[in-house]
Amino acid sequence: MADMERIGFIGLGIMGVPMVGNLIEAGYAPTVWNRSQPGIDACVALGASAADSPLAAARASDILITIVTDSPDVEDVLVGRDDAAIHGLAEGAVVIDMSTISPAVTRELAAQLSARGVAMLDAPVSGGDTGAKAGTLSIMVGGEADVLERCRPVLEAMGSTITHCGPSGAGQTVKLCNQVAIAGALLGVCEALSLAQKSGVDQERMLAAISAGAAGSWQLSNLGPKIAVEDYAPGFMVRLMQKDLRLALEAGADVLQPLPNTSLVQQLYHQLQASGLGDEGTQALARVVSGLGQPISR
């Protein structure tokens, strides 16, 4: 067996920790770094080695994986800070950014890394913490095909569906398309449920009647029943969805593509966040839609 690539991993949150666990399970020996200590401790307990900076993690890596919150966070750990990863990556190394961030920022970072002889893949995921734990994430990859082939065994340790979407940034664009499609389906589901309720029709009977046909969707089958029983516990939190919708609208603005439903859903989620409910699940959109049909106090 060929020597395994040395893996670095930055970003040890609800997604990162189980992904590191799956890499260890697959035989890798990751060197990890995180802004706060609990994620590091969790990964060390799984068998990972701790680095004391992004730079140190990069020095110990042939392939450096990042999964942090937003574009500025990726910029910070890769190129922004004094001890950024870029200062520790050798020529021939690869960065795989699995965060969901701006396609435009992705392309800028890829260019900066490329000038140092470092390749970059954007590889955002869907499937949530459940998919991260099970190693069944769907991974949407942008970048050069040969770099993806080199990294495929590493990605296969974390995900079950790996799609090459196109050049640098294309993985991020496809992830944003995913969120845009979700926003549409979910608002339709919320409007259907509110219309049924206000009309005196049992929501669960309505869901049973329409789920198998042309109105069917993952959102309808999985979040519809939760909405019907007012279960707003998060699978995916509103405030994280808002970040993704903002990125989608920025990506739309970059190419002058209006996204009217995406914008509408963002506005409705503002209402939810204004009520302090940004940590609820995305299905809490139903609270706003249903509330639109309620009296306003004078």
Add this chain to the structure above:
Amino acid sequence: MADMERIGFIGLGIMGVPMVGNLIEAGYAPTVWNRSQPGIDACVALGASAADSPLAAARASDILITIVTDSPDVEDVLVGRDDAAIHGLAEGAVVIDMSTISPAVTRELAAQLSARGVAMLDAPVSGGDTGAKAGTLSIMVGGEADVLERCRPVLEAMGSTITHCGPSGAGQTVKLCNQVAIAGALLGVCEALSLAQKSGVDQERMLAAISAGAAGSWQLSNLGPKIAVEDYAPGFMVRLMQKDLRLALEAGADVLQPLPNTSLVQQLYHQLQASGLGDEGTQALARVVSGLGQPISR
């Protein structure tokens, strides 16, 4: 075997003719009427008997089925005209209206019929002409449960999924909820495809990457690939969807439930209809969404 119910059938269009065919297949001997001759000729060729008015069809029926275009059309054949069905229905008869019309108009008609001792079910369908031919329609039923049980064998000749949604009008409400959920999912799909295209990402790769996850929907899987190859041939025509969205918005207005996405999709379809494209399939919504990101001539 008990004597079979005598069936009347009014509305012999793209849906009605194959539904009559399935009733004959199941052993019924329907008496049919239609505003224009071709539908009558088609049904007589299948073995149906022709009536010369709604009243005559009603006189020959224990159960009278209607499937016509809109609320005024159902009102016309049931109660509006001199030779309307109501004048020929005996006490104990049942009307099953399988058109998609207003829940409020449905309840008014049910009340008028009830005063004559005639029961009414609203039983709109989804599944299109394909489902009508195959006898696999999904039928959403409003009305009394015992009337539904009496009529179930007749409905089972035409559909494979029969859901009792609640009292009179509830079947129509659920059908409108179905269209509302479709409108949301479809606009999300169109926005995702337009964002991919304008960003230089292959639409089919994007669809492949996102179809199996939380963005998945019947609209994405069935209409997304058509949009990617600019196939706008109708499964279900824009102008018929506009009728249903209007009914949904009216039903929303009746109970003061705002339906912002449904309204948005209706407005976007106006743009399509203004270009003379109302006979295209609902997926032609993508033309408008994509066109929103195109220059306007000065």
